[in-house]
Amino acid sequence: MENSFTESPLSKSRRQFLLNTGMGLGSAALASLVPQVGAATGRSGCHHRPRAKRVIFLFMAGAPSQLDLFDYKPDLHKLFKTELPKSISQGQRVTAMTKGQKQLVVPSKFKFSQQGKSxxxxxxxxxxxxxxxxxxxxxxxxxxxxxxxxPGKTSFCTGSEIPGKPSMGSWLSYGLGSLNKNLPDYVVMPSARWSGKVNVQALYARLWGSGFLPSQHQGTSFQSTGDPVLFLSNPTGVSASVRRRMLDTLDEVNRKHFSEVGDPEIQTTISQQEMAFRMQSSVPELTDVSKEPKEVLEMYGPEVNKPGSYASNCLLARRMAERDVRFIQLFHRGWDHHTRLPENIQGQCNDVDQATTGLLKDLKMRGLLEDTLVVFAGEFGRTVYGQGNITPENYGRDHHPRCFSGWMAGGGVKGGMSFGKTDDFSYNVVEDPVHVRDLHATMLHLLGLDHNRLIFPHQGLDQKLTGVDPARVVKEIIA
Incomplete structure (x- = not known):
């Protein structure tokens, strides 16, 4: 009898296990380089008509003080260094940095004024x-x-304080698919420029990771030096034609392998290798701003030509929006002002004020703000009571999750609107609370997704960005 070998189902399952664990690390590493949505073929998961096509999320890492930027409390100057009333603090949780200390009220030293028609x-x-x-x-x-x-950054970026969950951009990539074929669907750009800043915490790749979603949906971090994306250039001695032949050979091998074992990660690898090849042309074109008009560059401020600066990243965010990158996230670090807040926050605002405004004006001028949702927020707020050696000119503020301010623009939200209200100390929400998960639900809604229907089965649960606690779409702010 002729000898023959037929691969058993057990053999296939073992191979599948190895590919999905240790032997699959190669494809996971590749996915971190060039994430691309398998849905680039045109799949759309919209549950209703979207108001926005893409998101630019301006994340102020370290938590800006709402009292010094947005939440005007005109009567606090009368209460300088008086103790915060117990009826306001209500025994709420504080950090170890101010536990047991007197909670002395510190008004903002900065002036506020009413702006715009609104x-x-x-x-x-x-x-x-x-x-x-x-x-x-x-x-x-x-x-x-x-x-x-x-946990604050992790919760804001992934919907959970527990590390390992998919990020906002990953959920959008998974739910909606890609808008373009030549660039990553989800891009991250960190910055931290001002030399006087303190407490610049590290950022972790899990903040833009795909968690339990397929690896192709995680974010790609752009670098400020060298290749914008790691390993984008061909190695020395390898030409574009040689790289093309290598990919063609790998494609043939991978397709044969897929026909044998049926592992979907192999198809992901094939598409991502092709994306990497296309990005060798698309990314340099994206990051070459030499043809931007002088008047446009001036809108973003003097640091726009410094690679890795917040201003430079804002300009790149506009160029990515033009090229239909789905989710663009800027992290600007250095907002953790426990001491010397007036000096430090001025430096941070010098970094972001003109560049953020330039981004909004540039998007609006090009007709992109209508379907681009811009979001500006940090992981939480700051306390009304001070830290450090408190004087009217010099003070710090502790972490405060009970209430803080952020804003949205474009993408179907109402402009010139103030929503929600805090008490006279900016300590408690007294009107229209918006939890972070409500913000997530609202963002998804504006992009055409129902947060209760955007799910992925994992560990016996239908997982979702907004988690298991109730979340609401804040319809009052939708135009």
């Missing part, structure tokens, strides 16, 4: 942003559960 109250720290007040939907009633930075 009359939004804005700090003198943001003179440029004040000029576009009528485009902003200011939310004063944001709140979260996390009181420390790492």
């Amino acid at each position: 009359g939004l109250w804005m700090s003198e720290l943001l003179p440029h942003l004040s000029t576009v007040a009528d485009d902003l939907c200011m939310i004063h009633s944001l709140n979260t559960n996390a009181i420390n930075h790492d």
Whole structure:
């Protein structure tokens, strides 16, 4: 009898296990380089008509002080260094840094004025942003559960304080698919420029990771030096034609392998290798701003030509929006002001004020703001009581998750609007609370997704960005 070998189902399952664990690390590493949505073929998961096509999320890592930027409390100057009333603090949780200390009220040293036809109250720290007040939907009633930075950032970026969940951009990539064929669907750009800043915490790739979603949906971090994307250039001695032949050979091998074992990660690898090849042309073109008009560059401020600066990243964000990158996330670090807040926050605002305003004006000028949702927020807020050696000119503030301010613009939200309200101390929300998960639900809604229907089965649960606690779409802010 002729000898023959037929691969058993057990053999296939073992191979599948190895590919999905240790032997699959190669494809996972490749996915971190060039994430691409398998849905680039045109799949759309919209549950209703979207108002926005893409998101630019401006994440102010470290938690800006809402009291010094957005939440105007005109009567606090009368209470300087008086103790915060117990009826306001209500025994709420504080950090270890101020536990047991007197909670002495510190008003902002900065002046506020009403801006635009809408009359939004804005700090003198943001003179440029004040000029576009009528485009902003200011939310004063944001709140979260996390009181420390790492769980706060993790919760804001992934919907859970527990590391390992998919990020906002990954959920969008999974739910909606790609808008373009030549660039990553989800891009991250960190910055931290001002030399006087302190407490610049590290950022972790899990903040833009895909968690339990397929690896192709995680974010790609752009670098400020060298290749914008790691390993984008061909190695020395390898030409574009040689790389093309290598990919063709790998494609043939991978397709044969897929026909044998049926592992979907093999198809992901094939598409991502092709994306990497296309990105060798598309990314240099994207990052070459030499043809941008002088008047456009000037809108973003003097640091626009410094690679890795917040201003440079804002300009790249506009160029990515033009090229239909789905989710663009800028992280600007250095907002953790426990001491010397007035000095430090001025430096941070110098970094972001003009560049953020330039981004909004540039998007609007090109007709992109209508379907681009811009979001500006940090992981939580700051306390009304001070830290450090408190004087009217010099003070710090502790972490405060009970209430903080952020804003949205474009993408179907109402401009020139103030939503939500805090008490006279900016300590508790007293009107229209917006939890971080409510913000997530609203963002998804504006992009055409129902947060209760955007799910992925994992560990016996239908997982979703907004988690298991109730979340609501804040319909009052939708135009």
